[in-house]
Amino acid sequence: MIARGMMLGPNQPVILHMLDIEPGLEALKGVEMELVDGVVATTDVVEACKDVNIAVMLGGFPRKEGMERKDVMSKNVSIYKAQASALEEYAAADCKVLVVANPANTNALILKEFAPSIPDKNITCLTRLDHNRALGQISEKLNSEFITTIQQRGGAIIKARKLSSALSAASAACDHIRDWVLGTPKGTWVSMGVYCDGSYGIQPGLIYSFPVTCDKGEWNIVQGLKIDEFSREKMDKTAQELIGEKTLANSCL
Known part of the structure; x- marks a missing residue:
């Protein structure tokens, strides 16, 4: 997809740096x-x-049956500490980072911890996959089943193909970077996991999904949207889960 121009446009030359572990x-x-x-x-x-300008972080350690959350977090801390340290020292000064591997929000925070020279606004995580799924579900008018369907879609894909989302996640990652670099269409916004400044009453210091617009390589949180009681409850619950993950990650540092 990147080579075909789906991420940065058909006329942008790219050099792909692909990192994998020895068995791969x-x-x-x-x-x-x-x-x-x-x-x-x-x-x-x-x-x-x-010298990379854009880093898409796909690697992570998934939770397996019988594993404690702290064990999983400890492995991800190890992975992201090493990769963040390399980005800190060797990446281009303007490097934009997208973390895809779950727990993406907290993995992005770990990366931020070990790559302090990368600006806060240059470290994001992927929530565009759920955004794209949500738009698809809305178009099919499955209103009563909407949230449950979005939450469980990833699990349904794993059950069906014995692997996590591949094509849809790749497409969402391309969408995320394309809009970030080239800008969102006028009058629209997208979802990005970004460093929280306290918007919408969410605790600062988390990587949290917000509606954003992008222009000239910069994202900005859309302000002033009305939040009903139902949405407020869901947002606060998500924030508490992320605070718990952050605490757990800090205990593994």
């Missing part, structure tokens, strides 16, 4: 062979991060 190297080389030109395929995090 053979598959990674296969992808490199398909793309041929403008590709760095490596298991070296320093080589992968060298």
